[in-house]
Amino acid sequence: MRRLRVAAFLLSGAWLPAAAAAEPTFAARVIDPHPGEICYAVTLADVDGDDRQDIVVVTENAVLWYGNPAETAGEWKKHTVIRDQTPRDNVCIAPHDIDGDGQVDFALGASWPKTGSVHWLRRGASLDEPWKVHDLGPLHSTHRMRWADVLHTGKAQLVVSPLAAPEGKPGVALTAFTVPADPAKDRWGTTILDGTLNRMHNHTHADVDGDGRIDTLTASREGVHLLRKSADGFTKATLATGIPGSAPNSDGSGEIKAGSLRSGREFLVTVEPMHGTAVAVYHPSAEGPSAPWRRRVIDTGYVRGHALATIDLDGDGGDEIVFGSSDPSAVEGHGPTLAVYRANADGSRWTRDVIDAGGVTVEDLVAADLTGDGNPDIVAVGRATHNVKLYVSTLPPRGRHP
Numbered sequence: 001m002r003r004l005r006v007a008a009f010l011l012s013g014a015w016l017p018a019a020a021a022a023e024p025t026f027a028a029r030v031i032d033p034h035p036g037e038i039c040y041a042v043t044l045a046d047v048d049g050d051d052r053q054d055i056v057v058v059t060e061n062a063v064l065w066y067g068n069p070a071e072t073a074g075e076w077k078k079h080t081v082i083r084d085q086t087p088r089d090n091v092c093i094a095p096h097d098i099d100g101d102g103q104v105d106f107a108l109g110a111s112w113p114k115t116g117s118v119h120w121l122r123r124g125a126s127l128d129e130p131w132k133v134h135d136l137g138p139l140h141s142t143h144r145m146r147w148a149d150v151l152h153t154g155k156a157q158l159v160v161s162p163l164a165a166p167e168g169k170p171g172v173a174l175t176a177f178t179v180p181a182d183p184a185k186d187r188w189g190t191t192i193l194d195g196t197l198n199r200m201h202n203h204t205h206a207d208v209d210g211d212g213r214i215d216t217l218t219a220s221r222e223g224v225h226l227l228r229k230s231a232d233g234f235t236k237a238t239l240a241t242g243i244p245g246s247a248p249n250s251d252g253s254g255e256i257k258a259g260s261l262r263s264g265r266e267f268l269v270t271v272e273p274m275h276g277t278a279v280a281v282y283h284p285s286a287e288g289p290s291a292p293w294r295r296r297v298i299d300t301g302y303v304r305g306h307a308l309a310t311i312d313l314d315g316d317g318g319d320e321i322v323f324g325s326s327d328p329s330a331v332e333g334h335g336p337t338l339a340v341y342r343a344n345a346d347g348s349r350w351t352r353d354v355i356d357a358g359g360v361t362v363e364d365l366v367a368a369d370l371t372g373d374g375n376p377d378i379v380a381v382g383r384a385t386h387n388v389k390l391y392v393s394t395l396p397p398r399g400r401h402p
Contacts, residue, residue, distance in 0.1 A: 025313070025340070026355055026378065026391035031066055031076045035059050035388060038089070039381030040112070041364045042388070045095035045104045047079075048127060053370055055379055056081075056106070057388055060089040063108060063121065072371050072392065085133045086119055087111035094145045094158065098122070098183055107158045107177075109142040116142035118160060120183065136188050139175060140166045148205035148214050150176050151191060152229050159193070159216065161203045171196040174203070174218065174227075193234050197222050201254040201274045209289045219256035219270055221249070224282065226290060237290035240282055243272035253280075259310030262318030262345045268293065269321050271305035279305065279323055279341065281350075298341060298350040301331030306383075309367040311376050315398050318343060321350075324362025326383045336361040338380050338391075361385045373397035 036059025044053040045065075052068035055076065063081040091112035098105040098120055106121040120134040143163035147156040157179070162172040174193040180186035199221035208215045208226055216227040223241035227234050245251030254274035260266045268282040278300040282293040307324035314320070321341040329335035338356040343349065355378065365380040375393035382389070 025353065025394060027394055028356060028359065029390045029392065031055060031379075031388040031390050032057070032064075032078060034386045035064055035078070036062060037386060038383055039363055039386065039388060040089065040091045041093050042366050042379055042381045043093050043095055044366055044368055044370070044379070045106075047104060049103065052372070053368055055370075055388065055390070056093065056095065057381055058090045058093045058108070061086075063090065063093065063106065066388070068370060076390070079127070081106065081121055081131050082133060087114070087117055089113075091143060092145050094147050096147045096156065096158070098179055107136075107145055107147075109139075109145055109160065111138075111142070113141065113163070116140045116162060118142055118145075118158075118177065122184065134184060136177060137190075139173065140164075141172065143200070144202045146203065146205060148216070150193065150205065150214055150216055150227075150229060151178070152213050153178075155179065157191075159203065159205070161200045161218065163200060165198045169195065171198045171220075172200050174200065174216075193227050194218070194225075194236055196236070197225060199249060199252065199274055202256055204256050204258055206258040217256055217258065217268065219253035219274075221252035221274065223252050224256065224268065224270060224293070239268075239290075239293045240295055242270065243276065243278060243280070245273060249274050255305065255308045257308045257310045257321075259319035259321065261343055261347045262316055263347075265347060267347065269308055269310060271302075271308060271323070272297075275304045275306060277302050277305065279321070281321075281347065283347070299352060301329055301334040302337065303327035303329045303335050307362050307365040307380070309365055309378075311367045313340065313367070313376050313393070314342070314395065315375070318345070322365060322367050322378055324360075324365045324380055326361040326363060333357065336384075338362055338365070338378070355391055356380070356389070359385070360387055360389045 041058040047054045055066040062083040066076040089112045090110045092109040094107045108119045111117040118136040122132045141162035141164040145160045157176040176191045178189040197220040203218045218225045224239040226237045242253035253270040255271040272278045285291045302325040304327040305325045309322040310319040325335045360380045360382040361384040363383040367378045370377045375395045378391040
């Protein structure tokens with residue numbers, strides 16, 4: 001999570017192709033060629049307590065974790081968290097120490113794309129014992145989840161964004177689940193942050209107004225919205241309407257992440273529309289964080305853009321955009337694609353480097369330092385390719401990345 005400061009600036013450039021093929025930045029490695037029919041989601045967590053981030057993958061009927069080896073070239077050993085213990089299909093996951101024992105647990109969304117259900121996966125006394133599934137209840141069209149203190153209580157809540165509104169409802173129930181004193185026995189409280197937005201493909205969290213408290217940013221058919229906690233509940237501001245379109249699912253925004261440039265200027269990046277064709281960057285206006293943000297499309301031509309991350313890959317103090325799409329495209333070099341976009345200092349120009357062209361049909365991705373050399377690496381999981389791939393940075397070590 002990062003603080004987004006209010007700033008006024010104008011983007012004057014669009015995406016420009018790299019002048020020449022860049023020297024490879026990442027070394028690709030297949031961690032698992034086929035963990036399931038669909039790899040729906042990937043996250044990172046220190047499951048075994050060795051201070052190294054492990055890879056956690058969600059498939060249609062299982063949750064798997066791959067132990068981070070001590071050596072870069074070592075084996076990422078596969079372990080099963082659960083299999084065939086939740087309503088098919090599993091679709092999203094979020095790690096958190098839910099019961100306060102100092103070890104990571106997982107929240108899991110399942111029953112996709114049917115009724116939707118939310119679960120807590122609780123580890124046993126040791127990793128040799130089976131994990132237990134606690135059902136937190138149904139939530140129609142459960143699609144994405146993250147932990148954040150959106151209620152400003154001092155403890156994180158599980159924020160779940162469904163995709164499609166129930167019949168007769170104007171929008172999805174964007175819901176925060178509060179962990180009770182005894183999460184295994186007590187009822188988890190629920191707070192509806194908003195119920196007016198439909199086709200909410202994802203959400204993220206950041207301190208947008210700089211008041212030291214976490215806000216929520218959503219990407220839906222209605223565009224990009226900012227939700228902030230107030231004394232009377234939650235206020236909603238429209239930051240952008242996203243890409244225009246007249247047909248269902250052809251307008252608005254899909255994926256969303258927050259980042260900052262080397263100059264300190266902050267941005268949001270979206271995939272537009274849902275399962276979209278375009279990568280767009282937004283900056284706040286001079287009128288304040290609730291006023292409409294400035295939009296710039298930095299690339300287009302994709303089919304089913306489906307994953308984003310923002311992280312400083314090269315150590316220059318500014319975030320890059322990591323993007324993934326899953327389907328073939330008529331535009332050369334645009335699918336299936338795992339790519340990195342790099343901005344100049346003020347964000348007026350963006351260049352693209354393709355990391356993988358067709359080796360993974362990206363359904364989800366995550367970026368973090370997995371080798372301990374200070375350089376973030378990338379993990380992507382595939383839909384049609386069914387695989388888990390790790391892309392290890394080949395940059396010189398620069399100290400452990402936070």
